[in-house]
Amino acid sequence: MAFTTEIGEATIHGLAYVGGLARLTTGAARAVFIDPFRGKPVRLARTVHQSMLIGVRALPIISLISFFVGTILALQGAYELRRLGALELVANAVAISMTRELGPLMTAIVVIGRSGSAFAAELGTMKVNEEIDALETMAVEPVHFLVAPKFLAMVVMMPCLTAWSDFMGICGGGFFGVTNAGFTWATYFHATLSALLLRDILTGLVKALMFGLVITAVGCQEGFRTGLGSEEIGRSTTAAVVKSIFLVVAVDLVFTTIFYFSAS
Amino acid sequence: MTMFGKRQEQVPDPALGGPAIRVCDLRVNYGEREILHGISFEVRAGETMVILGGSGSGKSTLLRTLVGLEKPVEGEIWVGGRNFAAMSEDERDELRKKMGMSFQGGALFGSMSVGENVALPLHEHTELDDSTIEIMVRLKLDQVGLSGFENYMPAQLSGGMKKRAAIARALAMDPEILFFDEPSAGLDPIIAAGIDELILKLKKAFRITMVVVTHELASAFLIADRMILLDKGTIVANGTPAELRESQHPRVRQFLDRVPEPELTGEIDYLQMLTGENPPTRQ
Numbered sequence: 001m002a003f004t005t006e007i008g009e010a011t012i013h014g015l016a017y018v019g020g021l022a023r024l025t026t027g028a029a030r031a032v033f034i035d036p037f038r039g040k041p042v043r044l045a046r047t048v049h050q051s052m053l054i055g056v057r058a059l060p061i062i063s064l065i066s067f068f069v070g071t072i073l074a075l076q077g078a079y080e081l082r083r084l085g086a087l088e089l090v091a092n093a094v095a096i097s098m099t100r101e102l103g104p105l106m107t108a109i110v111v112i113g114r115s116g117s118a119f120a121a122e123l124g125t126m127k128v129n130e131e132i133d134a135l136e137t138m139a140v141e142p143v144h145f146l147v148a149p150k151f152l153a154m155v156v157m158m159p160c161l162t163a164w165s166d167f168m169g170i171c172g173g174g175f176f177g178v179t180n181a182g183f184t185w186a187t188y189f190h191a192t193l194s195a196l197l198l199r200d201i202l203t204g205l206v207k208a209l210m211f212g213l214v215i216t217a218v219g220c221q222e223g224f225r226t227g228l229g230s231e232e233i234g235r236s237t238t239a240a241v242v243k244s245i246f247l248v249v250a251v252d253l254v255f256t257t258i259f260y261f262s263a264s
Numbered sequence: 265m266t267m268f269g270k271r272q273e274q275v276p277d278p279a280l281g282g283p284a285i286r287v288c289d290l291r292v293n294y295g296e297r298e299i300l301h302g303i304s305f306e307v308r309a310g311e312t313m314v315i316l317g318g319s320g321s322g323k324s325t326l327l328r329t330l331v332g333l334e335k336p337v338e339g340e341i342w343v344g345g346r347n348f349a350a351m352s353e354d355e356r357d358e359l360r361k362k363m364g365m366s367f368q369g370g371a372l373f374g375s376m377s378v379g380e381n382v383a384l385p386l387h388e389h390t391e392l393d394d395s396t397i398e399i400m401v402r403l404k405l406d407q408v409g410l411s412g413f414e415n416y417m418p419a420q421l422s423g424g425m426k427k428r429a430a431i432a433r434a435l436a437m438d439p440e441i442l443f444f445d446e447p448s449a450g451l452d453p454i455i456a457a458g459i460d461e462l463i464l465k466l467k468k469a470f471r472i473t474m475v476v477v478t479h480e481l482a483s484a485f486l487i488a489d490r491m492i493l494l495d496k497g498t499i500v501a502n503g504t505p506a507e508l509r510e511s512q513h514p515r516v517r518q519f520l521d522r523v524p525e526p527e528l529t530g531e532i533d534y535l536q537m538l539t540g541e542n543p544p545t546r547q
Contacts, residue, residue: 125374134371137331137364137443138385138433139357 021217024147024224028216031141031148032155046149054115054150055157059164062110066098066165069106070172073097078181087181091191094173099200103166105252108211111158112244116219119150120240123223124233132224147220151213158212159205166204203259210255211248218244283342284309284441284473285330290339290349292322292329299325301497302339307441307490312467312474314484317494318519326494327445327477331365332356343441361389364434368446370426372418378405378429379414385436404432407469408462424455431462442466444476448483456483463487481520485509493519 032042077093123146126132135142170192177183183191222240226232283306292300299322307313317323328334330341332348341348343359351359372381382401386392392400405411408428418426427447434442447463448456460483466472467487478484484491485505493501493508493516501508501516508516517523 129369129374130367130371131373133328133333134365134367134373136333137360138388139360140384140388141357 017221020221021214024143024221025151025213025217027143028147028151028220031144032152035144040144042152043145043149046145047152050149050153051157053118054111054153055161058110058114058161061114062107062161062165063168065106065110066103066168067172067175069102070094070098070169070174071176072172073102073169074173074176074181078176088183088191090177090181091173091183091188092195094177095170095192095195096200098169098173099166099196099204101204101252101256103169104162104204104208104211105248106169107158107162107165107208108215108248109245111154111161111212112215112241112248115150115154116215116240116244117237119216119219120222120226120236121233123220124226124236127224127226128228128230128233142224147216150220151216154212154216155209158208158215162205162208163201166201199263203255207252207255210251214247214251215244218247283307284344285475286340286342287330288340288342290326290329290336290341292325292334292336294325298337299497300329300336303494303497303499305492305499305502307473307475309473310471311489312463312476312487314488314491315475315477315494316479316481316484316491316519317477318479320496321494322497323477323479323494324445327443327475330475331363331443332360361385361437362440363443364437364439364441365443366427366430366434366445366447368449370418370430372426372429372433374418376418377414378410378416378418378421378432381418381429382433382436385433389437400436404435405429407435407466408432409458422455424451424458427451427459428462431466435466439472441473441475444474444478446478446480447476448478448480456480459483460486481522495519 031040036042073094074090077090078087081087081089081093123132126146132142132146135145170189174183174185174188174192177188178185219240222236222243226236285307287306288304290300290303291298303326305313315323315326325334329336330348336349339349344362346355346359348356348359372378373384376384379398379401382404383397386397386400390397401414402411405413408431410425410428410432413421413425413429418429421429431442431444431447444463447459451459463474463476464487467474474487476484476487488505490502490504491508492499495515501511501513503511509520511517
């Protein structure tokens with residue numbers, strides 16, 4: 001009996017958590033897409049600042065990781081393809097894996113580590129210092145002021161970062177192709193372009209957009225849920241990272257399944 | 265519905281010298297536990313009301329409820345002739361623009377300079393241009409004795425200066441009611457006396473209605489026009505500082521004479537002290 005009660009409670013908590021994420025996301029979406037028409041413009045300066053933090057500052061690390069992942073993919077692909085005598089297909093393997101899956105996923109992991117955790121820590125510190133309460137007493141809605149700029153920056157930056165990650169991953173694969181598989185850079189890129197469909201790139205970018213929404217919602221929700229005391233900020237930050245990674249993979253599974261069945 | 269209308273008539277406009285805030289039978293819970301057990305009092309326009317009470321007495325909860333950060337389960341908070349507790353979020357925000365709140369730790373936004381902190385409500389709620397806002401920020405900082413600190417970050421300020429900056433931010437929208445949460449807590453006596461003096465100066469200069477939560481007796485008796493003593497979520501005394509000094513109520517005497525509580529022997533005693541009720545026994 002106790003076991004079933006626990007399962008029931010855990011399910012309700014899980015649903016309530018996802019409900020909270022949905023409410024936060026719709027609140028931020030309303031602030032970004034609807035409220036500007038009601039005379040409440042989006043705070044552009046804060047959005048640009050967030051875009052710098054989320055996007056521009058993440059470029060070096062995303063470039064490096066994606067390049068390495070591209071090279072690893074090529075190495076792993078070549079291991080099997082060489083036995084089949086189809087080493088020239090390594091460009092196809094890298095291009096499709098990067099754009100459909102690993103570009104969005106690696107970008108999401110880096111953004112979770114850099115920005116999702118930062119959202120939770122920033123909002124958590126503000127909660128502990130009563131700054132969120134101060135905003136409310138000043139009649140400034142916290143979601144509008146704090147979450148909406150992060151939301152908009154993430155919606156713009158995640159697809160951009162992912163597109164760049166795709167490109168760097170392909171370059172990483174190209175590095176192997178040129179040094180070990182008899183390609184030149186020109187033939188490698190040509191092989192990549194002929195292997196890719198626009199659909200491959202677009203599905204990756206749609207996933208990236210969804211990951212961005214998940215990362216923003218989880219990071220901000222964990223920040224807002226921070227209890228009193230500075231050790232709570234550590235808890236929120238850890239929870240934001242762990243839950244974001246889990247939810248990003250779950251969302252990835254859902255969208256990959258949808259794309260698979262809608263293509264067939 | 266008729267009762268609602270009747271109530272509204274009973275609360276005169278503060279501009280006519282009536283109560284600025286009237287609290288009727290306020291009950292507030294944290295989860296299952298009731299913190300405030302039916303509080304009723306009035307704050308007259310232009311007066312400084314001090315809410316005294318020990319730790320766990322519910323005074324901070326009362327203040328948070330008055331500014332709308334906690335929702336009461338029952339009761340009414342009449343501000344300017346309207347029930348603050350029953351308003352929609354938009355109506356409440358409109359009223360909040362006429363209120364200012366100074367938090368215990370200042371609650372300044374760490375990522376913004378002092379000037380930006382003070383300017384924030386003006387940027388959010390007015391159509392003023394940047395140069396006018398800049399002048400107003402300078403004026404507000406001057407009023408609290410922080411001229412020239414516009415470009416400092418909150419982390420660069422001392423505790424007393426942070427409180428002053430927070431008061432400047434609370435004053436930004438020229439509020440009709442100012443709330444202070446423990447204005448002199450954590451400050452040395454000299455700095456705390458400076459904050460008391462600032463509160464007195466603001467009172468004299470602007471006749472703002474002020475509600476101050478504190479447990480610092482010296483400060484309370486200096487700034488108060490009237491005081492409330494809260495104990496275990498109920499009001500045990502309500503009157504002028506002189507009346508409170510004369511009170512023979514045992515809890516008032518204990519608080520004013522600084523008599524310590526007998527040692528608590530367990531969790532149940534502690535809960536009982538907090539709630540004033542017999543807590544449910546553990547199953």
